[in-house]
Amino acid sequence: MYILNIFENPFLLLIVAFAVTISVWVLRILRPEKSTWRQSLIPLSIVVIAFGLDYLFKTDNEKIQNAVKTSKKAFVAQQIGPITEVISEDYSDAAHSSKTLILAYCQALFEVAPVKKVSMLSKNVNIQGQTADFTAEAVIRFDEKSEIAQMGKSVMLVKFRLHFKKTPDKSWLVNSSDILEIDRKPLNWSYIKNI
Numbered sequence: 001m002y003i004l005n006i007f008e009n010p011f012l013l014l015i016v017a018f019a020v021t022i023s024v025w026v027l028r029i030l031r032p033e034k035s036t037w038r039q040s041l042i043p044l045s046i047v048v049i050a051f052g053l054d055y056l057f058k059t060d061n062e063k064i065q066n067a068v069k070t071s072k073k074a075f076v077a078q079q080i081g082p083i084t085e086v087i088s089e090d091y092s093d094a095a096h097s098s099k100t101l102i103l104a105y106c107q108a109l110f111e112v113a114p115v116k117k118v119s120m121l122s123k124n125v126n127i128q129g130q131t132a133d134f135t136a137e138a139v140i141r142f143d144e145k146s147e148i149a150q151m152g153k154s155v156m157l158v159k160f161r162l163h164f165k166k167t168p169d170k171s172w173l174v175n176s177s178d179i180l181e182i183d184r185k186p187l188n189w190s191y192i193k194n195i
Helices: 011-030 037-056 060-077 080-086 099-112 189-193
Strands: 115-128 131-142 155-166 172-182
Touching (some): 060 080, 060 115, 060 131, 060 172, 131 172, 172 189
Antiparallel strands (some): 115 131
16 A cells, blocks of 8 residues: 555655654653653654655656656657657557557657646556556646647547556566547547547
8 A cells, every 4th residue: 555655655654753753752741851862863763764765765656657757748848758768669559569650659749739738637556566557547738739729629538558567677668558538438549540
């Protein structure tokens, strides 16, 4: 569970640090003769450990989330380089049989439908060993000057799934993707390919 994972979320240890701070205050009130300045270092040390663990150790979930954030920012900025880095060399989906083809598709989208903003409504990561699925629903707001916005479609609701695989260097790369819905209508790559 995310909230209980001290490597992903420092808040559990921050709650512990708060509880220890209250305990130290109570101890100082009830037993002033046992009070020392070093007792204040205990909760401070827990806080430092909490943020240190979060910073130093990146979990698989965090690596996947970071890959998605990188792609999202690159798509808005219309930069193909960062997208190239998160896609596996053996990428393949129902409409694109290679990494080269999916990157060409992304590049074409930059021309026809530049994105102004992507807002995630929901996201779910399911990790099973060396593979993972990232399923999300996002609101995509297109640039007003884009061809798609000028056709009357400035906002689109898209549900998609990215399939990740873990590499030998412990990073996660996208090796396939699925379009599940557009504006709450079930669709897939095959349908989009035939448009």
